[in-house]
Amino acid sequence: MTDELIGAALAAREQAYAPYSRFQVGAALRCEGVVYQGCNVENAAYPQGNCAEAGAIAAMVLGGGRHIDEIVIVGGGEAPCTPCGGCRQRLREFAAIDLPIRIVNPQGALLLETTLGALLPWSFGPDHLA
Template sequence: MTTDLVAAALAARLRAYAPYSRFQVGAALRCDGVIHAGCNVENAAYPQGNCAEASAISAMVMAGGRRIDEIVIVGSGEAPCTPCGGCRQRLREFGAPELPVRIVNAQGELLLDTTLEALLPWSFGPDHLVSRPGQEDTGR
């Protein structure tokens, strides 16, 4: 587990905007050697917010990245804060089934070291789609 990703995820968690759930989450991913971090952001139309993983993926895409090499997620409490179903599918869009997914606690201690495939077995991803003439290139 890389300490720079853990540090980035922990720092992102501290920036979370979670006035309703009080459950702060941070995520940091690496793409082509660059770290992109995100936090959860709630709003009054709860639960219409952004997950930390989705925020980190958005930062990666804005920077021109298209492939996640590894990700670290930190939540509140001692139970592993695994990605929700929607974020598992978002991770699959930009990560291979063997993508390392590491969950740490608020002290940075490893709680779960797994893969995207273990979290999302038999997933459907971009590689399942066949390009057709006229389809937009996704840049991967």
Template sequence: MSSTDTLFSDALFSAALAAQARAHAPYSRFRVGAALRDEAGAVHAGCNVENAAYPVGTCAEAGAIAAMVAAGGRRIAAILVLGDGEALVTPCGACRQRIREFAAPHTPIHVAGPQGVRRTFTLDELLPASFGPDNLA
């Protein structure tokens, strides 16, 4: 990883960690933070927001994507998802599809725990042979 990649990865980790601390997870108590870098290099973060009506909650990745779009970003250059526990906290299926809307197959998806990045996948590894905007062109 180049020093620029490390710098961006550190910025994503810091933003995801701050977002995770603000998560609204009174039911599961499982806080998740996510941060992404858009095509202009801006960082956008989100956290999970649970709701007493469980299907109405929002994932951290969805929050970060919404923040990016609201700020004018249109492409995800990289994304980091941060969760506690021993298991890797990868994006859920719905969030993989949300990421696909704004990312290329080679886009890095960093999966992190409290101490840092645990593993990096490409979008294509997590969502192979996916359906996306180009299918509707």
């Protein structure tokens, strides 16, 4: 594994707080050459948890970033851990529909390579409000 973004997503997954589901997720995105990471954080009041993608986006915004160039997401097992619907819309807020999205397994092997447009067709984004 030589890809910096995959390594960052795997490291983020190791920090996930998932005592209830035991399903750890990590995400790493690149914005203007800077890598930002996020992990899922569960809560006993289940709807109050945070997704890994949302955490990475929050870190990016805190760091002054406003445009996602690419993202890697890692969950558990061999099935691709694609972003939930809410995170797809969060990604759309800061990325174009051709955003490269790679989903890897816990060993860093590629499971799925797609785009935001494929995961969120006919999306509504900031450009609709211009």
